[in-house]
Amino acid sequence: MTAMAWDTERTKGLLLKAATSEFCARGLAGARIDRIATEAGVNKERIYQYFGNKNALFDAVIVAALSSLMDEVPIEGNGPEAMADYAGRLFDHHQKDATAPRLLFWEGLERGTEVVGLPRRMANCASKVNSTIAALPGVSREDAGDLLITIVSLCDAAPVLPALDGLMAGNDPGRAQRRRAAVVRTVYLAAAALAAEASNADSTLIT
Amino acid sequence: MTAMAWDTERTKGLLLKAATSEFCARGLAGARIDRIATEAGVNKERIYQYFGNKNALFDAVIVAALSSLMDEVPIEGNGPEAMADYAGRLFDHHQKDATAPRLLFWEGLERGTEVVGLPRRMANCASKVNSTIAALPGVSREDAGDLLITIVSLCDAAPVLPALDGLMAGNDPGRAQRRRAAVVRTVYLAAAALAAEASNADSTLIT
DNA sequence: AAGAATTACAACCATCCAGTTGGAAACTGG
DNA sequence: CCAGTTTCCAACTGGATGGTTGTAATTCTT
Numbered sequence: 001m002t003a004m005a006w007d008t009e010r011t012k013g014l015l016l017k018a019a020t021s022e023f024c025a026r027g028l029a030g031a032r033i034d035r036i037a038t039e040a041g042v043n044k045e046r047i048y049q050y051f052g053n054k055n056a057l058f059d060a061v062i063v064a065a066l067s068s069l070m071d072e073v074p075i076e077g078n079g080p081e082a083m084a085d086y087a088g089r090l091f092d093h094h095q096k097d098a099t100a101p102r103l104l105f106w107e108g109l110e111r112g113t114e115v116v117g118l119p120r121r122m123a124n125c126a127s128k129v130n131s132t133i134a135a136l137p138g139v140s141r142e143d144a145g146d147l148l149i150t151i152v153s154l155c156d157a158a159p160v161l162p163a164l165d166g167l168m169a170g171n172d173p174g175r176a177q178r179r180r181a182a183v184v185r186t187v188y189l190a191a192a193a194l195a196a197e198a199s200n201a202d203s204t205l206i207t
Numbered sequence: 208m209t210a211m212a213w214d215t216e217r218t219k220g221l222l223l224k225a226a227t228s229e230f231c232a233r234g235l236a237g238a239r240i241d242r243i244a245t246e247a248g249v250n251k252e253r254i255y256q257y258f259g260n261k262n263a264l265f266d267a268v269i270v271a272a273l274s275s276l277m278d279e280v281p282i283e284g285n286g287p288e289a290m291a292d293y294a295g296r297l298f299d300h301h302q303k304d305a306t307a308p309r310l311l312f313w314e315g316l317e318r319g320t321e322v323v324g325l326p327r328r329m330a331n332c333a334s335k336v337n338s339t340i341a342a343l344p345g346v347s348r349e350d351a352g353d354l355l356i357t358i359v360s361l362c363d364a365a366p367v368l369p370a371l372d373g374l375m376a377g378n379d380p381g382r383a384q385r386r387r388a389a390v391v392r393t394v395y396l397a398a399a400a401l402a403a404e405a406s407n408a409d410s411t412l413i414t
Numbered sequence: 415a416a417g418a419a420t421t422a423c424a425a426c427c428a429t430c431c432a433g434t435t436g437g438a439a440a441c442t443g444g
Numbered sequence: 445c446c447a448g449t450t451t452c453c454a455a456c457t458g459g460a461t462g463g464t465t466g467t468a469a470t471t472c473t474t
Contacts, residue, residue, distance in 0.1 A: 006421055027236060030235075032460090048462090049422095102316060104371075109367060112369060112370075113369045115373075122374060142376045142385065143389075146386060153364035157360035158356070160315045161312070163321075163322045164315070164359065168335075179353060189393070190389075252433085260432080260433075
């Protein structure tokens, strides 16, 4: 047999993938190192060599998952419609794969204010805020951030609270599409209000 | 000393209070039975006598915390303003004490669709939906539920994601008040849109 | 090709932890 | 005041779990 070269990147990748799935399902406290290693088909000692410990592995998963999301769902276009469209695509993304929202809330609950990978994530957030300002010229930085928080709250909470949806509004087929429409409309309204406010402020200045 | 009678209700209460705090802070997987017992000043064996096991204790905490919230923050008044006001009061409540939102998200993450105390909670939700319909005459049951989900998402996500707020919009003093205003306004817009739609549908029928 | 360095892994370890137990203390009915 | 019941607790248990280690296999260096 051709002695295959060590493919440490592949091993790391397998580990990270398995860890993402385990942490997504069970969180930091509920995840089991042995399960991650087994699912990855890798000896668990590798985790300690490559990532350090359970916490650091969680960090790596969080940073990888949340920043890849940034590229996958960009803000495109202009006007309140662009923000509504962004919300719709974010909603769809999370519905197809709830990894990001779940990890986000696990992190919020288990880590509190302690954020890992700060520089990269600050840059990601700033980039989204900038895109929002570009789409809604004249809105303040803080209002743009607020709108984004609104969007994330609306799109990310649902996949994490499946029960709430069932309790509040039945489980009809087509339920997800209705919820999507509600989110998109709400975001449109909020964005339009901000845009209107911004152009008012403008005209006030001009007058 | 007067030999005090066994006060099992007090013991149960101490246990439930300590458990609420522990589960709120660390979730089901992260909570420690020993810590709960110590904090309550009660022997941990009592937990198994009174509540059965860790899972059942978690259930008891969830049901107690989430249904007491229902009474503490009612929907009052009429029109979109009433829903906006409700959102504002819910926001304030959660800001003062993040127990309910945290427990809600812990449950969503750790339990998935499996809901405990179903009858009582269905009743609670139905009651909120009814109040919403009363406040916004003509809206459908599903739209009312949708609006409530929107409100809960907006009010409950923030206390669980303190980091997101910091990343998206700085940590100015007065930040919380600005966020509150944004939530209230967004809910007002969403509720007003539903109300307008409902009266449109009405006039369509009349015409 | 010898030796150094790296990767892999099975077995191991110390601790933690949910849940149990056996019996002491406090109450109750008679 | 005595027998029976309930509340309480310190000590225990058995399995799980995060992390380590000794060693073999593989690759790199010269």
